[in-house]
Amino acid sequence: MTNRASILPAEPASSADPSGRAVFEILAREHAPMLLAFLRSLLRSGDAVDDVFQETMLTVWRRLADYDRERPFAPWLRGIALNLVRKQQQRDARVAVPCDPAELEALVRRFDEVASTAEVFSSTSERLQHCLRHLPEKLRVVIGLVYERGLALRAAAQALEANEEAVKKRVQRGRQMLAACLRRGGVVA
Amino acid sequence: MSDPADAIEPEEAGSGEARADELLVHGLLRSQALDDAVAVKRRVDAVMVALEAPAPRRERVLRRWPWLWLGAAAACALAYLLLRSAPEASRGSANDGAPMDSVALVEDAREKTRQLGDRTYSIAAWIAGEDTPVLRGELDLRGEASYLLRAELHGLPLTTGVEGDAPWFSGHAQMIERLREDPRASLMFAREGEPRFELTPDALLAPLARDYQLAAPARTALAEHPGVMYLHVVAQRTAQDDRPDRIEAWIEESSGLLRHLALRWFPGPEHEPEPFDLRDPPRTELVVLFALEERASFPPDWFRAERHPR
Numbered sequence: 001m002t003n004r005a006s007i008l009p010a011e012p013a014s015s016a017d018p019s020g021r022a023v024f025e026i027l028a029r030e031h032a033p034m035l036l037a038f039l040r041s042l043l044r045s046g047d048a049v050d051d052v053f054q055e056t057m058l059t060v061w062r063r064l065a066d067y068d069r070e071r072p073f074a075p076w077l078r079g080i081a082l083n084l085v086r087k088q089q090q091r092d093a094r095v096a097v098p099c100d101p102a103e104l105e106a107l108v109r110r111f112d113e114v115a116s117t118a119e120v121f122s123s124t125s126e127r128l129q130h131c132l133r134h135l136p137e138k139l140r141v142v143i144g145l146v147y148e149r150g151l152a153l154r155a156a157a158q159a160l161e162a163n164e165e166a167v168k169k170r171v172q173r174g175r176q177m178l179a180a181c182l183r184r185g186g187v188v189a
Numbered sequence: 190m191s192d193p194a195d196a197i198e199p200e201e202a203g204s205g206e207a208r209a210d211e212l213l214v215h216g217l218l219r220s221q222a223l224d225d226a227v228a229v230k231r232r233v234d235a236v237m238v239a240l241e242a243p244a245p246r247r248e249r250v251l252r253r254w255p256w257l258w259l260g261a262a263a264a265c266a267l268a269y270l271l272l273r274s275a276p277e278a279s280r281g282s283a284n285d286g287a288p289m290d291s292v293a294l295v296e297d298a299r300e301k302t303r304q305l306g307d308r309t310y311s312i313a314a315w316i317a318g319e320d321t322p323v324l325r326g327e328l329d330l331r332g333e334a335s336y337l338l339r340a341e342l343h344g345l346p347l348t349t350g351v352e353g354d355a356p357w358f359s360g361h362a363q364m365i366e367r368l369r370e371d372p373r374a375s376l377m378f379a380r381e382g383e384p385r386f387e388l389t390p391d392a393l394l395a396p397l398a399r400d401y402q403l404a405a406p407a408r409t410a411l412a413e414h415p416g417v418m419y420l421h422v423v424a425q426r427t428a429q430d431d432r433p434d435r436i437e438a439w440i441e442e443s444s445g446l447l448r449h450l451a452l453r454w455f456p457g458p459e460h461e462p463e464p465f466d467l468r469d470p471p472r473t474e475l476v477v478l479f480a481l482e483e484r485a486s487f488p489p490d491w492f493r494a495e496r497h498p499r
Contacts, residue, residue, distance in 0.1 A: 021237075021240065024240075025233070025237055028233050028236060028237075029229075029230075029233050032224075032229045032232060032233050033220065033224055033229055036220045036223075036224045036229065036232075037216045037217050037219075037220035037224070038216060039216070040215070040216040040219040040220050040223075041212045041213055041215055041216025041217075042212070042216070046223070050232075053232060054232075054235065054236060054239065057233075057236040058236065058239060058240070061236075061240055097198065097199075097212065099208075099212070100205065102205040103205040103208050103209050103212075104209075106205050106206050106208075106209030107209040107212050107213060109209075110209055110210065110213040111213065114213065114217075124217065125217065125221060128214070128217050128218070128221065129221075143218065147218040147219060147221075147222050148222050150222065152400070152428055154400075154427070154428070168198075169200075172199060172200045172203075172211060175199070175210070175211040175214040175215060175218075176200070176203075176207065176210065176211060176214075178214045178218075179207075179210035179211065179213060179214050180210075182214070
Protein backbone atom coordinates (compact mmCIF):
# COMPACT_ATOMS: atom_id res chain seq x y z
CA MET A 1 0.00 0.00 0.00
CA THR A 2 1.30 3.38 -0.93
CA ASN A 3 1.23 5.83 1.89
CA ARG A 4 -0.20 8.86 0.13
CA ALA A 5 1.03 11.03 2.94
CA SER A 6 4.57 10.42 1.66
CA ILE A 7 3.79 12.58 -1.35
CA LEU A 8 3.15 15.56 0.86
CA PRO A 9 5.33 18.56 0.16
CA ALA A 10 8.22 19.06 2.52
CA GLU A 11 7.16 22.57 3.54
CA PRO A 12 4.40 23.20 6.04
CA ALA A 13 0.95 23.25 4.49
CA SER A 14 -0.77 26.54 4.01
CA SER A 15 -3.68 27.88 2.04
CA ALA A 16 -1.18 29.68 -0.16
CA ASP A 17 0.34 26.36 -1.17
CA PRO A 18 -1.86 24.86 -3.85
CA SER A 19 0.03 21.57 -4.07
CA GLY A 20 -0.17 21.00 -0.32
CA ARG A 21 -3.82 21.81 -0.42
CA ALA A 22 -4.42 19.36 -3.24
CA VAL A 23 -2.65 16.55 -1.40
CA PHE A 24 -4.51 17.34 1.78
CA GLU A 25 -7.78 17.15 -0.13
CA ILE A 26 -6.86 13.72 -1.48
CA LEU A 27 -6.02 12.50 2.01
CA ALA A 28 -9.17 14.01 3.47
CA ARG A 29 -11.41 12.40 0.88
CA GLU A 30 -9.71 9.03 1.26
CA HIS A 31 -9.88 8.92 5.02
CA ALA A 32 -13.15 10.74 5.67
CA PRO A 33 -15.32 7.57 5.71
CA MET A 34 -13.00 5.90 8.21
CA LEU A 35 -12.85 9.01 10.37
CA LEU A 36 -16.64 9.27 10.42
CA ALA A 37 -17.01 5.63 11.47
CA PHE A 38 -14.45 6.19 14.22
CA LEU A 39 -16.28 9.24 15.51
CA ARG A 40 -19.63 7.51 15.34
CA SER A 41 -18.20 4.76 17.52
CA LEU A 42 -17.45 7.27 20.23
CA LEU A 43 -19.97 10.07 19.93
CA ARG A 44 -23.67 9.92 20.54
CA SER A 45 -25.00 12.69 18.38
CA GLY A 46 -24.63 13.57 14.74
CA ASP A 47 -24.00 17.18 15.69
CA ALA A 48 -20.99 16.20 17.76
CA VAL A 49 -19.71 14.09 14.87
CA ASP A 50 -20.07 17.12 12.59
CA ASP A 51 -18.13 19.28 14.99
CA VAL A 52 -15.28 16.90 15.67
CA PHE A 53 -14.97 15.83 12.05
CA GLN A 54 -14.46 19.39 10.89
CA GLU A 55 -12.17 20.25 13.78
CA THR A 56 -10.09 17.16 13.13
CA MET A 57 -9.64 17.95 9.47
CA LEU A 58 -8.76 21.56 10.17
CA THR A 59 -6.29 20.50 12.85
CA VAL A 60 -4.70 18.03 10.45
CA TRP A 61 -4.35 20.81 7.90
CA ARG A 62 -2.67 23.09 10.40
CA ARG A 63 -0.39 20.37 11.73
CA LEU A 64 0.43 18.62 8.52
CA ALA A 65 4.05 19.72 8.77
CA ASP A 66 4.35 17.83 12.08
CA TYR A 67 3.26 14.58 10.58
CA ASP A 68 5.95 11.89 10.36
CA ARG A 69 5.55 10.63 6.83
CA GLU A 70 7.28 7.36 7.65
CA ARG A 71 4.29 6.38 9.72
CA PRO A 72 0.78 5.51 8.51
CA PHE A 73 -1.54 8.45 8.15
CA ALA A 74 -4.80 6.91 9.40
CA PRO A 75 -3.72 6.29 13.02
CA TRP A 76 -2.29 9.81 13.21
CA LEU A 77 -5.58 11.18 12.00
CA ARG A 78 -7.50 9.11 14.54
CA GLY A 79 -5.15 10.25 17.30
CA ILE A 80 -6.02 13.87 16.58
CA ALA A 81 -9.70 12.99 16.44
CA LEU A 82 -9.51 11.17 19.75
CA ASN A 83 -7.97 14.18 21.46
CA LEU A 84 -10.75 16.36 20.13
CA VAL A 85 -13.37 13.86 21.30
CA ARG A 86 -11.88 14.04 24.78
CA LYS A 87 -12.02 17.83 24.71
CA GLN A 88 -15.62 17.70 23.57
CA GLN A 89 -16.36 15.28 26.37
CA GLN A 90 -14.83 17.64 28.91
CA ARG A 91 -17.25 20.33 27.79
CA ASP A 92 -20.26 18.02 27.85
CA ALA A 93 -20.04 14.50 29.19
CA ARG A 94 -23.17 13.50 27.30
CA VAL A 95 -21.62 13.75 23.87
CA ALA A 96 -19.44 10.66 24.15
CA VAL A 97 -20.03 7.09 25.18
CA PRO A 98 -18.42 6.51 28.55
CA CYS A 99 -15.37 4.33 28.02
CA ASP A 100 -12.72 3.38 30.50
CA PRO A 101 -9.13 3.66 29.28
CA ALA A 102 -8.88 -0.08 28.57
CA GLU A 103 -12.01 -0.02 26.42
CA LEU A 104 -10.83 3.02 24.59
CA GLU A 105 -7.45 1.45 23.97
CA ALA A 106 -9.15 -1.68 22.67
CA LEU A 107 -11.36 0.37 20.37
CA VAL A 108 -8.40 2.27 18.97
CA ARG A 109 -6.66 -1.05 18.41
CA ARG A 110 -9.72 -2.36 16.58
CA PHE A 111 -9.66 0.61 14.26
CA ASP A 112 -5.95 0.15 13.71
CA GLU A 113 -6.87 -3.31 12.44
CA VAL A 114 -9.97 -2.56 10.38
CA ALA A 115 -8.85 0.81 9.11
CA SER A 116 -5.07 0.72 8.92
CA THR A 117 -5.49 2.33 5.51
CA ALA A 118 -8.41 3.65 3.51
CA GLU A 119 -8.35 0.50 1.38
CA VAL A 120 -8.46 -1.82 4.38
CA PHE A 121 -11.37 0.17 5.76
CA SER A 122 -13.21 -0.22 2.48
CA SER A 123 -12.71 -4.00 2.69
CA THR A 124 -14.02 -3.96 6.23
CA SER A 125 -17.18 -2.21 5.12
CA GLU A 126 -17.74 -4.82 2.43
CA ARG A 127 -17.12 -7.59 4.91
CA LEU A 128 -19.62 -6.06 7.30
CA GLN A 129 -22.28 -6.18 4.61
CA HIS A 130 -21.52 -9.84 4.08
CA CYS A 131 -21.78 -10.45 7.83
CA LEU A 132 -25.09 -8.60 7.99
CA ARG A 133 -26.57 -10.83 5.32
CA HIS A 134 -25.65 -13.87 7.39
CA LEU A 135 -27.00 -12.56 10.67
CA PRO A 136 -30.00 -14.47 12.07
CA GLU A 137 -33.17 -12.83 10.80
CA LYS A 138 -34.39 -11.83 14.25
CA LEU A 139 -31.22 -9.85 14.85
CA ARG A 140 -30.95 -8.58 11.28
CA VAL A 141 -34.40 -7.04 11.49
CA VAL A 142 -33.68 -5.15 14.67
CA ILE A 143 -30.30 -3.98 13.42
CA GLY A 144 -32.04 -2.76 10.28
CA LEU A 145 -34.63 -0.82 12.26
CA VAL A 146 -32.11 0.83 14.52
CA TYR A 147 -29.31 1.51 12.08
CA GLU A 148 -30.80 1.69 8.60
CA ARG A 149 -34.06 3.34 9.59
CA GLY A 150 -32.54 5.21 12.49
CA LEU A 151 -35.22 4.31 15.02
CA ALA A 152 -34.66 4.86 18.71
CA LEU A 153 -34.89 1.71 20.79
CA ARG A 154 -38.33 2.61 22.00
CA ALA A 155 -39.65 3.11 18.49
CA ALA A 156 -38.01 -0.11 17.32
CA ALA A 157 -39.61 -1.92 20.23
CA GLN A 158 -43.00 -0.52 19.26
CA ALA A 159 -42.49 -1.56 15.66
CA LEU A 160 -41.63 -5.07 16.76
CA GLU A 161 -44.23 -5.10 19.51
CA ALA A 162 -41.47 -6.12 21.84
CA ASN A 163 -40.04 -5.01 25.13
CA GLU A 164 -37.53 -2.17 24.82
CA GLU A 165 -34.98 -3.95 26.96
CA ALA A 166 -35.33 -7.07 24.84
CA VAL A 167 -34.73 -5.02 21.71
CA LYS A 168 -31.67 -3.46 23.28
CA LYS A 169 -30.34 -6.91 24.05
CA ARG A 170 -30.94 -7.97 20.46
CA VAL A 171 -29.03 -4.95 19.19
CA GLN A 172 -26.14 -5.77 21.48
CA ARG A 173 -26.22 -9.42 20.49
CA GLY A 174 -26.35 -8.47 16.83
CA ARG A 175 -23.32 -6.25 17.17
CA GLN A 176 -21.42 -8.94 19.03
CA MET A 177 -22.17 -11.46 16.29
CA LEU A 178 -21.15 -9.01 13.60
CA ALA A 179 -17.88 -8.37 15.41
CA ALA A 180 -17.29 -12.12 15.64
CA CYS A 181 -18.03 -12.43 11.93
CA LEU A 182 -15.55 -9.69 11.11
CA ARG A 183 -13.03 -11.52 13.22
CA ARG A 184 -13.64 -14.80 11.42
CA GLY A 185 -13.12 -12.98 8.15
CA GLY A 186 -9.74 -11.91 9.37
CA VAL A 187 -10.70 -8.26 9.61
CA VAL A 188 -10.34 -8.04 13.36
CA ALA A 189 -7.62 -10.06 14.99
CA MET B 190 -33.98 10.12 10.69
CA SER B 191 -33.68 10.12 14.41
CA ASP B 192 -30.40 9.46 16.09
CA PRO B 193 -30.52 6.11 17.88
CA ALA B 194 -28.18 7.39 20.55
CA ASP B 195 -29.78 5.15 23.10
CA ALA B 196 -28.72 2.11 21.12
CA ILE B 197 -25.04 2.88 21.32
CA GLU B 198 -24.43 1.53 24.81
CA PRO B 199 -22.61 -1.79 24.70
CA GLU B 200 -23.57 -4.58 27.02
CA GLU B 201 -22.60 -3.52 30.50
CA ALA B 202 -21.54 -6.96 31.59
CA GLY B 203 -19.21 -7.34 28.62
CA SER B 204 -15.45 -7.25 28.92
CA GLY B 205 -13.53 -4.23 27.72
CA GLU B 206 -12.64 -6.09 24.54
CA ALA B 207 -16.25 -7.11 23.93
CA ARG B 208 -17.50 -3.58 24.51
CA ALA B 209 -14.88 -2.26 22.11
CA ASP B 210 -16.12 -4.77 19.54
CA GLU B 211 -19.64 -3.47 19.92
CA LEU B 212 -18.60 0.14 19.65
CA LEU B 213 -16.61 -0.66 16.54
CA VAL B 214 -19.59 -2.31 14.89
CA HIS B 215 -21.89 0.47 16.04
CA GLY B 216 -19.66 3.05 14.37
CA LEU B 217 -19.41 1.03 11.19
CA LEU B 218 -23.16 0.47 10.98
CA ARG B 219 -24.02 4.09 11.73
CA SER B 220 -21.53 5.28 9.20
CA GLN B 221 -22.81 2.92 6.53
CA ALA B 222 -26.32 4.22 7.11
CA LEU B 223 -25.46 7.92 7.16
CA ASP B 224 -22.21 8.57 5.39
CA ASP B 225 -22.87 7.76 1.77
CA ALA B 226 -20.56 9.09 -0.92
CA VAL B 227 -22.60 12.27 -1.39
CA ALA B 228 -22.63 13.06 2.33
CA VAL B 229 -18.90 12.43 2.68
CA LYS B 230 -18.16 14.59 -0.34
CA ARG B 231 -20.24 17.42 1.11
CA ARG B 232 -18.39 17.22 4.42
CA VAL B 233 -14.97 17.32 2.80
CA ASP B 234 -16.11 20.14 0.51
CA ALA B 235 -17.10 22.08 3.61
CA VAL B 236 -13.66 21.47 5.11
CA MET B 237 -11.97 22.67 1.96
CA VAL B 238 -14.11 25.82 1.96
CA ALA B 239 -13.19 26.40 5.59
CA LEU B 240 -9.51 26.20 4.68
CA GLU B 241 -9.99 29.06 2.27
CA ALA B 242 -11.96 31.34 4.53
CA PRO B 243 -11.61 30.23 8.11
CA ALA B 244 -13.88 32.00 10.57
CA PRO B 245 -13.48 29.76 13.58
CA ARG B 246 -15.48 31.61 16.19
CA ARG B 247 -18.41 32.50 14.04
CA GLU B 248 -18.65 29.04 12.55
CA ARG B 249 -18.35 27.54 15.95
CA VAL B 250 -21.17 29.56 17.36
CA LEU B 251 -23.38 28.68 14.44
CA ARG B 252 -22.51 25.05 14.69
CA ARG B 253 -23.42 25.09 18.36
CA TRP B 254 -26.95 26.09 17.57
CA PRO B 255 -28.49 23.12 15.86
CA TRP B 256 -29.78 21.67 19.09
CA LEU B 257 -31.60 24.89 19.80
CA TRP B 258 -33.11 25.00 16.38
CA LEU B 259 -34.14 21.42 16.64
CA GLY B 260 -35.93 22.33 19.79
CA ALA B 261 -37.41 25.38 18.17
CA ALA B 262 -38.67 23.33 15.28
CA ALA B 263 -40.26 20.91 17.68
CA ALA B 264 -41.82 23.86 19.44
CA CYS B 265 -43.23 25.12 16.16
CA ALA B 266 -44.90 21.82 15.67
CA LEU B 267 -46.25 21.97 19.16
CA ALA B 268 -47.46 25.51 18.61
CA TYR B 269 -49.23 24.39 15.50
CA LEU B 270 -50.70 21.47 17.33
CA LEU B 271 -51.94 23.45 20.27
CA LEU B 272 -53.20 26.32 18.23
CA ARG B 273 -55.59 24.07 16.44
CA SER B 274 -56.45 21.68 19.17
CA ALA B 275 -57.03 23.79 22.24
CA PRO B 276 -60.77 24.39 21.71
CA GLU B 277 -61.29 20.70 21.15
CA ALA B 278 -59.35 19.91 24.27
CA SER B 279 -61.42 22.40 26.19
CA ARG B 280 -64.69 20.98 24.94
CA GLY B 281 -63.52 17.49 25.73
CA SER B 282 -62.83 18.54 29.26
CA ALA B 283 -66.16 20.29 29.71
CA ASN B 284 -68.43 17.78 28.03
CA ASP B 285 -66.95 14.52 29.01
CA GLY B 286 -65.72 15.33 32.45
CA ALA B 287 -62.33 14.04 31.40
CA PRO B 288 -59.55 15.77 29.51
CA MET B 289 -58.98 14.74 25.94
CA ASP B 290 -56.43 12.02 25.58
CA SER B 291 -53.10 13.53 24.57
CA VAL B 292 -52.56 11.15 21.70
CA ALA B 293 -56.02 11.92 20.39
CA LEU B 294 -55.19 15.58 20.76
CA VAL B 295 -52.15 15.12 18.55
CA GLU B 296 -54.07 13.18 15.96
CA ASP B 297 -56.87 15.72 15.97
CA ALA B 298 -54.46 18.56 15.50
CA ARG B 299 -52.77 16.85 12.61
CA GLU B 300 -56.09 16.70 10.85
CA LYS B 301 -56.65 20.39 11.32
CA THR B 302 -53.27 21.79 10.48
CA ARG B 303 -54.28 22.69 6.96
CA GLN B 304 -56.62 25.41 8.17
CA LEU B 305 -54.14 27.46 10.13
CA GLY B 306 -54.03 31.18 9.57
CA ASP B 307 -50.96 33.35 9.91
CA ARG B 308 -49.63 33.93 13.39
CA THR B 309 -46.43 35.61 14.40
CA TYR B 310 -44.67 34.92 17.65
CA SER B 311 -41.77 36.78 19.08
CA ILE B 312 -38.99 34.57 20.32
CA ALA B 313 -36.43 35.21 22.98
CA ALA B 314 -33.85 32.88 24.41
CA TRP B 315 -32.67 33.51 27.95
CA ILE B 316 -30.05 32.03 30.14
CA ALA B 317 -31.37 31.89 33.66
CA GLY B 318 -30.14 34.73 35.79
CA GLU B 319 -29.27 37.01 32.88
CA ASP B 320 -31.25 40.07 31.94
CA THR B 321 -30.59 40.24 28.24
CA PRO B 322 -31.77 37.56 25.85
CA VAL B 323 -29.09 35.99 23.74
CA LEU B 324 -31.49 35.65 20.86
CA ARG B 325 -34.46 37.57 19.56
CA GLY B 326 -36.53 36.73 16.59
CA GLU B 327 -39.89 35.80 15.23
CA LEU B 328 -41.70 32.66 14.35
CA ASP B 329 -43.95 33.13 11.39
CA LEU B 330 -46.67 30.54 11.02
CA ARG B 331 -47.59 31.13 7.45
CA GLY B 332 -50.43 28.79 6.96
CA GLU B 333 -50.65 25.47 5.32
CA ALA B 334 -47.67 23.45 6.47
CA SER B 335 -45.33 26.38 6.34
CA TYR B 336 -43.29 27.92 9.14
CA LEU B 337 -40.41 30.26 9.12
CA LEU B 338 -38.15 31.19 12.00
CA ARG B 339 -36.06 34.32 11.71
CA ALA B 340 -33.80 35.51 14.44
CA GLU B 341 -30.62 37.29 15.26
CA LEU B 342 -27.90 35.72 17.32
CA HIS B 343 -24.84 37.78 18.26
CA GLY B 344 -25.61 40.07 15.35
CA LEU B 345 -25.91 37.23 12.89
CA PRO B 346 -29.17 36.76 11.05
CA LEU B 347 -30.47 33.23 11.12
CA THR B 348 -33.32 31.71 9.24
CA THR B 349 -34.49 28.25 9.95
CA GLY B 350 -37.23 25.80 9.21
CA VAL B 351 -37.83 22.17 8.66
CA GLU B 352 -38.76 20.23 5.63
CA GLY B 353 -39.81 16.71 6.30
CA ASP B 354 -37.82 15.79 9.35
CA ALA B 355 -34.71 17.47 8.03
CA PRO B 356 -34.07 20.78 9.76
CA TRP B 357 -32.03 23.48 8.10
CA PHE B 358 -30.85 26.90 8.86
CA SER B 359 -29.49 29.77 6.90
CA GLY B 360 -26.79 31.76 8.56
CA HIS B 361 -24.56 34.53 7.33
CA ALA B 362 -24.29 35.14 3.59
CA GLN B 363 -27.50 33.15 3.20
CA MET B 364 -25.56 29.93 3.23
CA ILE B 365 -27.79 27.02 3.97
CA GLU B 366 -26.54 24.42 6.37
CA ARG B 367 -28.00 21.09 7.18
CA LEU B 368 -28.40 20.39 10.87
CA ARG B 369 -28.55 16.65 10.84
CA GLU B 370 -27.58 13.94 8.46
CA ASP B 371 -30.44 13.26 6.19
CA PRO B 372 -30.45 12.16 2.58
CA ARG B 373 -33.41 14.41 1.89
CA ALA B 374 -31.09 17.39 1.83
CA SER B 375 -32.04 18.09 -1.76
CA LEU B 376 -35.55 19.03 -0.72
CA MET B 377 -34.37 22.47 0.34
CA PHE B 378 -35.62 25.27 -1.87
CA ALA B 379 -35.45 29.03 -2.20
CA ARG B 380 -38.31 31.40 -2.82
CA GLU B 381 -38.15 35.04 -3.89
CA GLY B 382 -34.40 34.97 -3.69
CA GLU B 383 -34.42 34.24 0.02
CA PRO B 384 -33.92 30.81 1.53
CA ARG B 385 -37.23 29.54 2.78
CA PHE B 386 -38.14 26.30 4.37
CA GLU B 387 -41.25 24.32 4.78
CA LEU B 388 -42.13 22.59 7.99
CA THR B 389 -44.39 19.64 7.57
CA PRO B 390 -46.31 19.10 10.78
CA ASP B 391 -46.90 15.45 10.12
CA ALA B 392 -43.20 14.85 10.04
CA LEU B 393 -42.62 16.51 13.39
CA LEU B 394 -45.71 15.80 15.39
CA ALA B 395 -45.33 12.07 15.27
CA PRO B 396 -41.78 12.15 16.66
CA LEU B 397 -42.89 14.68 19.26
CA ALA B 398 -45.66 12.42 20.44
CA ARG B 399 -43.30 9.51 20.36
CA ASP B 400 -40.42 11.09 22.24
CA TYR B 401 -42.37 13.27 24.66
CA GLN B 402 -44.81 12.33 27.33
CA LEU B 403 -47.71 14.66 26.69
CA ALA B 404 -49.82 15.36 29.74
CA ALA B 405 -53.48 16.09 29.26
CA PRO B 406 -54.17 19.85 29.31
CA ALA B 407 -54.98 21.30 32.73
CA ARG B 408 -57.19 24.37 33.21
CA THR B 409 -55.42 27.04 35.16
CA ALA B 410 -55.65 30.70 36.06
CA LEU B 411 -52.73 33.02 36.33
CA ALA B 412 -52.38 35.60 39.07
CA GLU B 413 -51.33 38.16 36.48
CA HIS B 414 -54.57 37.81 34.55
CA PRO B 415 -57.49 37.19 36.87
CA GLY B 416 -60.59 35.96 35.13
CA VAL B 417 -58.75 34.51 32.15
CA MET B 418 -58.52 30.77 31.99
CA TYR B 419 -55.68 29.00 30.32
CA LEU B 420 -54.99 25.48 29.30
CA HIS B 421 -51.58 24.49 30.51
CA VAL B 422 -49.95 21.69 28.57
CA VAL B 423 -46.70 20.03 29.57
CA ALA B 424 -44.62 17.74 27.37
CA GLN B 425 -41.75 15.96 29.06
CA ARG B 426 -39.03 14.50 26.89
CA THR B 427 -38.61 10.77 27.23
CA ALA B 428 -36.06 10.19 24.48
CA GLN B 429 -32.38 10.77 25.05
CA ASP B 430 -31.42 13.61 22.78
CA ASP B 431 -30.74 17.32 22.80
CA ARG B 432 -34.27 18.57 22.37
CA PRO B 433 -35.85 20.49 25.24
CA ASP B 434 -36.31 18.47 28.40
CA ARG B 435 -39.65 20.09 28.92
CA ILE B 436 -42.06 22.04 26.74
CA GLU B 437 -44.80 24.06 28.37
CA ALA B 438 -47.62 25.90 26.68
CA TRP B 439 -50.30 28.26 27.91
CA ILE B 440 -53.36 28.54 25.71
CA GLU B 441 -56.10 31.06 26.22
CA GLU B 442 -59.12 28.90 26.75
CA SER B 443 -61.69 31.27 25.27
CA SER B 444 -59.85 31.76 21.98
CA GLY B 445 -57.72 28.66 21.76
CA LEU B 446 -54.72 30.83 21.01
CA LEU B 447 -51.36 29.74 22.20
CA ARG B 448 -50.06 32.69 24.16
CA HIS B 449 -46.79 31.46 25.54
CA LEU B 450 -44.56 28.55 24.87
CA ALA B 451 -41.48 27.74 26.91
CA LEU B 452 -38.71 25.31 26.06
CA ARG B 453 -36.48 24.28 28.90
CA TRP B 454 -33.20 22.51 29.06
CA PHE B 455 -32.21 21.45 32.53
CA PRO B 456 -28.50 20.94 32.87
CA GLY B 457 -27.66 18.73 35.79
CA PRO B 458 -24.35 18.77 37.63
CA GLU B 459 -22.87 16.48 34.98
CA HIS B 460 -24.81 17.73 32.00
CA GLU B 461 -24.30 21.27 30.98
CA PRO B 462 -25.99 22.80 27.98
CA GLU B 463 -24.06 23.63 24.88
CA PRO B 464 -22.58 27.10 25.26
CA PHE B 465 -24.04 30.00 23.35
CA ASP B 466 -20.69 31.54 23.19
CA LEU B 467 -17.50 29.62 23.78
CA ARG B 468 -16.02 32.52 25.67
CA ASP B 469 -18.65 32.22 28.34
CA PRO B 470 -20.12 28.75 28.64
CA PRO B 471 -23.44 28.94 30.49
CA ARG B 472 -23.87 26.73 33.49
CA THR B 473 -27.48 27.49 34.17
CA GLU B 474 -30.83 26.64 32.75
CA LEU B 475 -31.73 27.75 29.28
CA VAL B 476 -35.25 28.84 28.46
CA VAL B 477 -36.61 29.80 25.06
CA LEU B 478 -39.86 31.70 25.15
CA PHE B 479 -42.38 32.16 22.42
CA ALA B 480 -44.98 34.86 22.92
CA LEU B 481 -47.82 35.74 20.59
CA GLU B 482 -47.24 39.23 19.23
CA GLU B 483 -50.77 40.02 18.20
CA ARG B 484 -53.09 40.70 21.14
CA ALA B 485 -50.10 40.86 23.42
CA SER B 486 -51.59 41.78 26.77
CA PHE B 487 -49.12 40.21 29.14
CA PRO B 488 -46.64 42.47 30.86
CA PRO B 489 -43.14 42.14 29.48
CA ASP B 490 -41.89 40.25 32.49
CA TRP B 491 -44.90 37.97 32.80
CA PHE B 492 -42.80 34.93 32.27
CA ARG B 493 -39.15 34.76 33.13
CA ALA B 494 -36.51 32.12 33.21
CA GLU B 495 -36.42 30.11 36.39
CA ARG B 496 -34.09 27.55 37.74
CA HIS B 497 -35.59 24.10 37.93
CA PRO B 498 -33.32 21.60 39.64
CA ARG B 499 -33.74 18.13 38.26
